[in-house]
Amino acid sequence: MHRYKIADVVFDLQTIYGYTVKLCENYAYTGNEPPAFFAVMTKEDIDAEKKLAPEFPEPYLESLAVFRKLCDYCLINADGIIFHSSAVMVDGKAYLFTAPSGTGKSTHARLWREMLGERAVMINDDKPIIRYIDGKFYVYGTPWNGKHRLDTNMRAEIKAICRISQAKENSIRKVSGAEMLMTVMNQTIRPSDITAMDKLLSLIDKMLKSVDLYFLGCNISREAAELSYTTMSGEKLL
Amino acid sequence: MKIKDGFILREVAGSFIVVAVGDRAKDFNGIINLNETGAFLWERLSKGADENQLKEALLAEYDVDENTAAADIKNFVSKLEEAGLLK
Numbered sequence: 001m002h003r004y005k006i007a008d009v010v011f012d013l014q015t016i017y018g019y020t021v022k023l024c025e026n027y028a029y030t031g032n033e034p035p036a037f038f039a040v041m042t043k044e045d046i047d048a049e050k051k052l053a054p055e056f057p058e059p060y061l062e063s064l065a066v067f068r069k070l071c072d073y074c075l076i077n078a079d080g081i082i083f084h085s086s087a088v089m090v091d092g093k094a095y096l097f098t099a100p101s102g103t104g105k106s107t108h109a110r111l112w113r114e115m116l117g118e119r120a121v122m123i124n125d126d127k128p129i130i131r132y133i134d135g136k137f138y139v140y141g142t143p144w145n146g147k148h149r150l151d152t153n154m155r156a157e158i159k160a161i162c163r164i165s166q167a168k169e170n171s172i173r174k175v176s177g178a179e180m181l182m183t184v185m186n187q188t189i190r191p192s193d194i195t196a197m198d199k200l201l202s203l204i205d206k207m208l209k210s211v212d213l214y215f216l217g218c219n220i221s222r223e224a225a226e227l228s229y230t231t232m233s234g235e236k237l238l
Numbered sequence: 239m240k241i242k243d244g245f246i247l248r249e250v251a252g253s254f255i256v257v258a259v260g261d262r263a264k265d266f267n268g269i270i271n272l273n274e275t276g277a278f279l280w281e282r283l284s285k286g287a288d289e290n291q292l293k294e295a296l297l298a299e300y301d302v303d304e305n306t307a308a309a310d311i312k313n314f315v316s317k318l319e320e321a322g323l324l325k
Contacts, residue, residue, distance in 0.1 A: 177251030185255065185269050192263035194246065201248050201257075208251035 001038075005029035006070060007129040007140040008155070009078055012038040013066060016046070019059030020066050024143045026153050036077065039069045067127070067144050071189055075196055079132040081203055084187040085161070086146070087123040087139045088112050094123060094139045094156035095232055098187050099164040106148060108164055108218065111225035115237070125150035130158065130207070137207050160212040160232045167217030170224045172231045175215050177208030184208065239315070240286040242325045247272070247280050256280065270321075275300070279314050283324075289315065 001014050004027045012035045015021060020041075041062055049061040049068075056064075067082075074080025085098040086109040095112075097105040106125050113120045126146030128139045137158045145151035162172075163183045184204055191197055214232060218224035226237060244262025248255060254277035258266035272280060275296075282295055289311055296307040318324050 178253040181251050181253045181255065182269065182271060185257075190257065190263075192259055194259040197246070197257060197259050198248070201250050201255075205250045 003029045003035060005031070005033070006142055007074060007078070007080055007131060009070065009074060009080075010035045011070065011073070014038075014040045015062055015066070016041055016043070017059035017062050020063040023063055024066075026151075027143055037069075037073055039066060041065060045069075063144070067142075068189075071129070072191070072196070074129060074131070075191060075199055075203075079199075079203060081130050081200060082127055082189040083130050083139075083184065084127060084189075086125050087128045087141075087156075089121040089123050089152075089154075089156040090116055090119055090229070090233065091235075092156060093159035093233070095159060096128070096139060096161045097164050098161060098183060100186075103164055104166060104218075104220065105164050106146060106150075107220055108216075108225065108228070109150075111220070111222065112229060115222055115225045115229065121152055121154075122150040123152055123154065123156060131155075132203055132206060135210075137211055158207075158211050160214060161207075162214040162216050162228060162232060164216050164218060166219070168219060170216075170218045170221070170227045172214055172216045172218075172227055175213050177205075177213065179215070180208055180213045239283065239288055240325055241280065241284040241318070242323055245284070245323065247277060247284070249277070254280075270323075275310065276314060279311065283315075283318070 001012050002021055003012050004024050006027045010029055010033045045065040046058050046061050049064045071082050085096040086105040087094050087096050088109050097108050099105045123139055123141045124145050125148055127142055127144040129142055131138050138155045139158050140155045141151040141153050191200060216228050244258055244260050245256050246259055254272040256270040279292055282292055292311045293307050296302060
């Protein structure tokens, strides 16, 4: 059995394969907080994931099943949601880039790192957890960190969410919650249980009302990163 | 005429959306975005209103003439039918 703390949730885990244990090693927990739940992974958990993604090997599917259990717990008990995005922290504030897979959110986050150097910290490049705590939205690093394996075991308050689309010319504009809603819905893991769904929708409603929202059309260039960074942070580049 | 079970309409961030829950989520994974009138009609259709009742409700609530209301309802209902959302 292994104990982890992810998104400030402590839990115990027993897996069939070693893959998830290796994946989560930076999140191992040895402190005094008691675990919130104990997940014992079974063949059935893996089979359920196999139905959704039959092309992947079982050890990887088991890691997805663990992630799903953690997400289910977070949504109901910890005001937590999964938002498919690339989360970068600069000067203590987090910026989340979202887009359908393959559009370039990881690439844009990389442009920020090239431009800002060590000031830009990758919280998670693929599947961060967002939690609503005391009236603020925080993004947490998780080990489910995308193909470039980028994450940091920390949290940061979210300043802005930015939807990326590919464009020849760079442009950015602030948008309303109503404009951003479908993007967020499509990039969030949605439950089928009605109580959980209502919880998710109320969290999304609050989030869209409390963080800055932008649509960015961009190419792959330093200018694109400059435009998105200066607009969203309100800072000038030194 | 009624909306199939398992669809819920909610207002989120000033926008109206319909999502599937329970068993319905197994065969419907999408999200439907409705405008205000669409949400108004959906709510009544989920309680089983027919086209006449929808028209009366629209006329009572909105500043719209009878022909426009009837055409809007026909259009909305046929879209729902096409999408397989009615029973």
